[in-house]
Amino acid sequence: MSWNTKKAIEELVRGKELTKQLRDLLTKSLTDDGFVNSEDLVLKICDTFANTLSLLTNSNTTTTTAVADYYYYDDFNDVSQKPxxxxxxxxxxxxxxxxxxxxxxxxxxxxxxxxxxxxxVDSRKKITSALVDDGYAWRKYGQKQILNANHPRSYFRCTHKTDQGCQATKQVQKLEDDPPNFANNSTLTNKQGNDNPFFSSVKQESKEDYKPISEITYNGSSSSEYLLSPHHHQLSTFDLSSADMTVLSPDHDVLSDVVDSLDLDDLLQF
DNA sequence: GCGATTTGACCCCC
DNA sequence: GGGGGTCAAATCGC
Structure with missing residues (x-):
């Protein structure tokens, strides 16, 4: 494991701790008595992820492409770019x-x-449906209005279907209008399955070598995206208004090293 | 030119 | 025959 990878892990752990503090700050309504300033805390968290990406960028050329294409550090501090x-x-x-x-x-x-x-608009600065959120590079190939459904269902398949024969597909459907903005409340959900009433449970089909997951991700809120790890079945929300969160390509060697050396269950246990 | 999204058409299964 | 899933032409941005 390279030095950069180790440092990336350290940064991720630091980010976890800072996020925990932010959670406490919000859930316990710490104000002047709090030991940290919320704005300062957010900036620290942003720095953490920026440092991580910087480390990963410098340590692996494959990852560099993915990071450089889809992520810019300055976005963390630029909420005006929220689509x-x-x-x-x-x-x-x-x-x-x-x-x-x-x-x-x-x-x-x-x-x-x-x-x-x-x-x-520089599409590289934002998350698109084609970007990976769970280890796969999804590409939208269809959308259909479903009977008795308020919202259309979108169909995604792995970008590498043709070149690598990846047969992974998923379907995404919004269930209700005007979901509450969880992200603005900085709520980070972490639960088995998807019991969020505002988003559909969407099945993910599995064929061949694809690792099946029981629930899928949804990106239907105006400012939050639901991500789910296929390995941990956990649902998380990220606030796109302050940070564009994404996962690198499925071919990420560096991230694989990080994932292999970390207990993501623990990382996500906020 | 490439790779992405959009969307009407088509296919398949019940 | 109807509904859901997929295909592929058209279009867009880089």
Missing amino acids: TINITSDGRKSEDSGDSIKSPPSTHRDRRGSYKRRKC
């Missing part, structure tokens, strides 16, 4: 960065592939 996700009346979502959205020509309305898309 606004709008759920349209027909269930489709669009992201509004403040720029006008170019509508497809009216003559293309009925044409396959016509859709609105945000422009002038």
